[in-house]
Amino acid sequence: MDSLLEKRLQVKRGFKYRYFVSSHYNHSNPALLLLHGWPDSANLWQYVLPYLLPLNCKIVVPDLLGYAGTDKPTDLEAYDYRLMCQDLLDLLAAEGIEGNVITVGHDFGCWFAARFNLLHPERCLATVHIGIAYMPPMPQALDPEVFFHLGQQEDGSSRYIYWELFTSPEAPKLFAQHKEAVWHALHGAPEDMVKQIFCFKYAFKNFLLQDRTDVGLRPYAQNKNLHDGWIQEFSTELQWQASFAWYNSFISGVQTAVDKTIAPEKYSLEMPVLFISCDGDAVNPHSTIDGPKDEGLLPDLTEKELHSGHWCPYEKPEELTLRRLRPGERRPAMACHCAYGRRLHIICPMAYVCRQTRKEVTPMIAVLRPLVPITMDWGFWSNERTEEAVNSSLELWVSKDDGNSVVSKVKYGIHPGRHDVFMVFEQWRLHKIVERKLIAAIRADLVEKGTGLLVGDFDLDRMAALTNKELQNVYTSGWPFSVHWEIYECTKHVAGLHKG
Incomplete structure (x- = not known):
């Protein structure tokens, strides 16, 4: 947690919370709210954070009530989800976060995230459930003897x-x-x-x-x-005792009272949802998502499964966040459902505006497809970095739709460490050469190699909309600099390309 700032806050109802926040972020990006489960603390996310910080989102990671550096009341009423959700709102307000957030929960943090999503949908952009499927409200009192023996084998x-x-x-x-x-x-x-x-x-x-x-x-x-x-x-x-209060608050009826306040027509999570299960978790098999899914409560659901035990944030942090597929591997999971993920770099005398979708590399992008801006790099790259990046070569003749041939010799490659996709224009003409035919050829080559990478189309419509003056500004503004373009709906028409 050394990469985050440690803070403490007394919330409105008097309890003191310890939480951690990132110090460098883009204010236009949504905040990430990471919610641990039992028996953990904010430290659960320590191996995941190195993959999340480059997304340039503000990250808020609390020790939840009853854990670690946060107060530990023994009164079960203190763990009422409505009250704890208000505590989260107090934390967000203290950090100046007024917009929507993306909740990411693990274990009991999934149950808590779901109640935050249901009670405060206006503050939620999307949600990730790691390890435990969405559990709809349960307005009926639990019979412990029945509950304990559910699904007996x-x-x-x-x-x-x-x-x-x-x-x-x-x-x-x-x-x-x-x-x-x-x-x-x-x-x-x-x-x-x-x-x-x-x-x-x-x-x-x-x-x-x-x-x-x-x-x-x-x-x-x-x-x-x-x-x-x-x-x-x-x-x-x-x-x-404080950690077990999360369990006892269910058995005692505290959370049942909360669920009774949620109208049945509000049970659906009307936001992008990612469910990530772990095949080594017998308590929470992937099939537990089938109930709420079949009931139509998750209209925008993405499902993934990891080869991991229950504590995948410890065991498989890379696979949980930004993972490149290799032939024969399982499909990746979370790849940060939180933001725009890895980038497509265009390297030439001057880069051009493009967008990128890699559903199979960063499936979280697919979940948040229209929601978050993507940052593209513009400008020159050193020869050393270019050589490091390019590990595949492909020569293309690209023709414009009007039939006039334009020659471009192109190399593209995957950065061996970060797995970003790079393209180098060795011979370069007008930006018109950067078109769908080029991307289609690279897609086909990537599929043939079995990398599982999926490169999206260049946004030709946006490029065509640039005026001559705007294009001239691109050429003369100097470098390096970045520009933000919104990601809009772009994955529904793109099929996964991973062989097998």
């Missing part, structure tokens, strides 16, 4: 049986006394660890009572700094 496993332990009076003390065993239970290496620990009655409790630390840990969980920081945040009985 022939092998005796139940997806929610662990709630029986989490909502028991003994849980805070038990977890505080066996926190090392908790760490191993949550982040153990065995592929079926989640099912074996969470889905069988008494399994989690027995694991802790035996103080089990004999299972291997996933690679990320072996990081000493990550481990030690988490132990410090969850070392006392009070810290655990």
